[in-house]
Amino acid sequence: MKKIFLFVMIAVASAKCVVGQNDSTRSTYRIAIFAPLYLDSAFTSFDEYRYTKNVFPKFINAGLEFYEGAQLALDSLAKDGKDLEVFVYDTRSAKESLDQQLNRPELQTVDLIIAHCASNEVRLFAEAGLRKNIPIINTSAPNDGGTTNNPFFVVLNSTLKTQCEGIYRYIQKYYAIERIVVFRKKGASEDQIKSYFDDYGKSTMSVPLKMKYVDLNDSFTVNQLRSQLDTARRTLCIAGSLDGNFGKRLASQLASLNNKYPSTVMGMPTWDGIKDFTRPEYKGIEIIYSTPFYNAKTDKLSQGITNYFNTAMYARPSDMVFRGYEVTWKFGKLLLQYGKDLSSNITNKQYKVFTDLDIQPVINKQSRSLDYFENKKLYFLKWQDGIIKAVY
Numbered sequence: 117m118k119k120i121f122l123f124v125m126i127a128v129a130s131a132k133c134v135v136g137q138n139d140s141t142r143s144t145y146r147i148a149i150f151a152p153l154y155l156d157s158a159f160t161s162f163d164e165y166r167y168t169k170n171v172f173p174k175f176i177n178a179g180l181e182f183y184e185g186a187q188l189a190l191d192s193l194a195k196d197g198k199d200l201e202v203f204v205y206d207t208r209s210a211k212e213s214l215d216q217q218l219n220r221p222e223l224q225t226v227d228l229i230i231a232h233c234a235s236n237e238v239r240l241f242a243e244a245g246l247r248k249n250i251p252i253i254n255t256s257a258p259n260d261g262g263t264t265n266n267p268f269f270v271v272l273n274s275t276l277k278t279q280c281e282g283i284y285r286y287i288q289k290y291y292a293i294e295r296i297v298v299f300r301k302k303g304a305s306e307d308q309i310k311s312y313f314d315d316y317g318k319s320t321m322s323v324p325l326k327m328k329y330v331d332l333n334d335s336f337t338v339n340q341l342r343s344q345l346d347t348a349r350r351t352l353c354i355a356g357s358l359d360g361n362f363g364k365r366l367a368s369q370l371a372s373l374n375n376k377y378p379s380t381v382m383g384m385p386t387w388d389g390i391k392d393f394t395r396p397e398y399k400g401i402e403i404i405y406s407t408p409f410y411n412a413k414t415d416k417l418s419q420g421i422t423n424y425f426n427t428a429m430y431a432r433p434s435d436m437v438f439r440g441y442e443v444t445w446k447f448g449k450l451l452l453q454y455g456k457d458l459s460s461n462i463t464n465k466q467y468k469v470f471t472d473l474d475i476q477p478v479i480n481k482q483s484r485s486l487d488y489f490e491n492k493k494l495y496f497l498k499w500q501d502g503i504i505k506a507v508y
Contacts, residue, residue, distance in 0.1 A: 145200055145201070145227050145228075145451050145452060145455065146200070146201045146202070146203070146222075146225060146226045146227050146228075147200055147201070147202045147203070147226065147227065147228045147229070147230060147444075147448065147451065148202075148203045148204075148205060148223055148226045148228070148229045148230070149183070149203070149204050149205070149229075149230045149231075149444070150207050150214075150217070150229065150231045150232065150233065150241075151179040151180075151182050151183050151186075151204075151205075151206070151207060151231075151232040152178065152179035152206070152207045152208045152232065152234070153176070153179050153180060153183065153207075153208065154175065154176045154179065154206070154208045155206045155208075155209065156206075156208070156209060156210035156211065157176070157208065157210075177436075178232070178434075178436050179206075179207075179208075179232055181433070181434045181436040181437045181440065182232045182255070182256075182437070182439060182440035183204065184433075184437050184440065185421075185433075185436065185438060185439060185440025185441035185442075185444070186230070186440040186441065186443070186444040187440075188424075188437075188440075188441050189440070189441045189442075189444035189445040189448065190202060190444060190448070192445065193445065193448055193449070193452075198448070198452055200448055200451070200452070203222060203223070203226065205217045207232075207233065207234075207237065214237055214240055215240060218240060218241070218244040223244075223248070226248070226250060227250055227451055227455070227456065227458065228250060228251050228253070228447060228448075228451050228458060229241065229244070229245065229250060229251070229252045229253065230253045230255060230443055230444060230447065231252060231253065231254055231255060231256075232255050232256045232436075232440070233254060233256055233257050234256075234257060235257045235259055235261075237257070238254060238257050238259060238260065238261030238263070239261035239262060239263070241254060241261075241269075242254075242260075242261055242263040242266055242268075242269040242488070245266065245268035245269050246266045246268055246269070249268060249459075250459070251268050251269075251270060251447075251458055251459050251462055252268055252269050252270065253270050253272060253443060253447055254269065254270060254271050254272060254273070255272050255273065255439060255440075255443050256272075256273055256439075257271075258271070258273040258274060258275055258276065258385065259271070259276070260478075260487070260488055260490070263487060263488045264480060264485075264487045265480070265483075265485055265486070265487060266487065266488050267459060267486050267488075267489075268459055269488040269489065270462055270475060270488065270490070270491075271488060271489070271490040271491065272408065272443065272473065272475075272491045273408055273409070273491070274385075274408040274490060274491055274492065274493075274494060275490060276305075276308065276309070276312065276358075276385070277312050278490060278492055279384070279385045279406055279494065280309055280312035280313055280316065281312065281316045282406055282492075282494040283313075283354075283406055284313055284316045284317065284320070284325065286406070286494075286496055286508060287325060287352065287354075287382065288320070288322050288323070288325060290508075291352045291380070292323065292325065294349070294350055294352045294380075295346060295349060295350070295351045295352065296325055296326060296327050296351075296352045296354065297327075297328045297329075297330055297344050297345075297351055297352070297353050297354070298310070298313070298327050298328065298329045298330065298354040298356040299330050299332055299341070299344075299353060299355060299356060299357075299366055300329060300330070300331055300332070300355075300356035300357050301331065301332055301333065301334065301357050301359065301362055302331060303357065305357070305358050306356055306357050306358075309356050309357070309358075309384075310329060310356060313327060313356075327354070328344070330344055334361075334362065336365070336366075336369075337369075338369045338372060338373060341366075341369055341370060342373060342377060345373065345377035345379060346377065347377055349378075350378045350379060350380060351377070351378070351379045351380075352379070352380050352382060353366070353370055353379050353380070353381050353382070354381075354382045355367070355381065355382065355383050355384055355387075356384075357384065358384050358385075358386045359386075360386055360387065360389075360390055363383050363384065363386070363387055363390070364392055366381065367383070367393070367398055367401065367403055368397045368398060370401055371397060371398050371399065371400055371401040372397070374400050374401045379401065380401070380402040380403075380404065381401060381402065381403045381404065382404050382405070383403060383404065383405035384405065385406055385407055385408075387403075387405040388405065388407045388409075388497075393499040393502070393504075394499075394502040395502075398499065398502075399502070401500070402498055402499075402500050403498065403499040403500070404496055404497065404498045404499075404507065405496070405497060406494045406495065406496050406497075407494065407495050407497060408471070408491050408493055408494055408495070409435065409439060409470075409471050409495070410471060410497060410506055411470040411471060412506070413438075417469070417470075418438065418470065421433055421437065421438065421441065425437070438470055441469065442470050442471065445467065445469055446466075446467045446468070446469055446473070449466070449467040450464055450466065450467065453466075462475060463475045463476065471493070471495075472493050473493055474491060474492045474493035475489050475490070475491050475492075476489065476490060476491075476492045478490050495508070496508040
């Protein structure tokens with residue numbers, strides 16, 4: 117019920133300007149926050165909640181929890197006397213399209229846009245930032261939407277290209293002398309992954325890796341894997357597919373062979389949401405994957421947020437809560453410090469909250485011009501025997 121009450125409050129606040137503590141001392145800086153809140157799906161035209169009081173649809177969670185984190189950050193800034201004028205928009209509104217929202221009059225004077233967006237919305241946000249000459253922080257979609265020559269667009273959730281290059285460097289550092297096999301299925305994204313690995317191998321200043329590619333179908337068996345493994349030496353097995361089911365099948369079958377055919381599994385960034393690795397069928401094998409966001413939740417702030425959710429909402433905060441808090445706090449503080457010059461200081465590493473963001477310019481190889489900015493920091497996490505920890 118606590119979460120539903122908060123949801124009702126968002127339904128009211130999202131239609132208005134959310135301000136700091138005192139309108140008479142209002143800051144000149146404005147932030148717009150876009151998130152998929154699904155208000156029109158959750159409420160009738162009479163503002164009545166469509167579901168029973170104990171039902172909260174899962175499809176609403178990610179956007180709402182991101183907003184919850186952002187609101188906590190804004191509350192913290194207000195307590196420090198840092199007032200910001202904030203507008204909240206529901207990207208799943210039935211009344212206005214995203215394009216219409218991005219062209220609303222009040223957005224002509226906004227200084228920063230924070231977007232929890234889907235892949236098909238990236239281009240619209242990037243174009244809006246370039247058109248308005250204001251920074252757009254893409255907090256969720258791990259792609260650039262084909263963005264070029266845009267110094268106002270920032271990708272925080274690292275792209276597949278950056279992830280593959282980071283995985284390649286990690287393997288060079290820790291597994292260069294191991295036997296390396298890339299198990300993959302047929303598909304466009306799988307071909308893209310292979311292309312990124314191959315391209316980086318050609319340009320690396322270090323010794324290129326010797327990777328063997330093995331194609332599998334969806335119903336592959338342990339016998340097909342066994343023929344690629346070695347009893348005398350460890351094999352690094354890379355899952356060259358974003359398909360989570362393919363990855364789980366690969367990891368579980370390699371785990372069943374691990375006593376006789378020792379191996380380590382390197383996964384893709386899509387494995388960040390897989391919780392099945394705590395199950396018994398994955399026992400004994402090392403499972404590693406990369407992610408641009410990692411929070412062990414042992415620091416005082418994380419514990420404070422967790423305690424707040426436990427006591428006020430009877431719930432556990434998701435990673436999206438922490439991301440909403442982190443992004444809003446960091447870039448809100450940078451906006452207050454640099455004002456209209458924020459875009460020139462977007463790579464500033466001040467105001468770290470939970471993760472070490474490493475925002476760098478992405479340079480177009482052909483034109484040598486700046487295409488956009490991207491977070492290049494990757495954490496490598498390891499699952500083993502049901503426990504996860506950061507290893508790099």
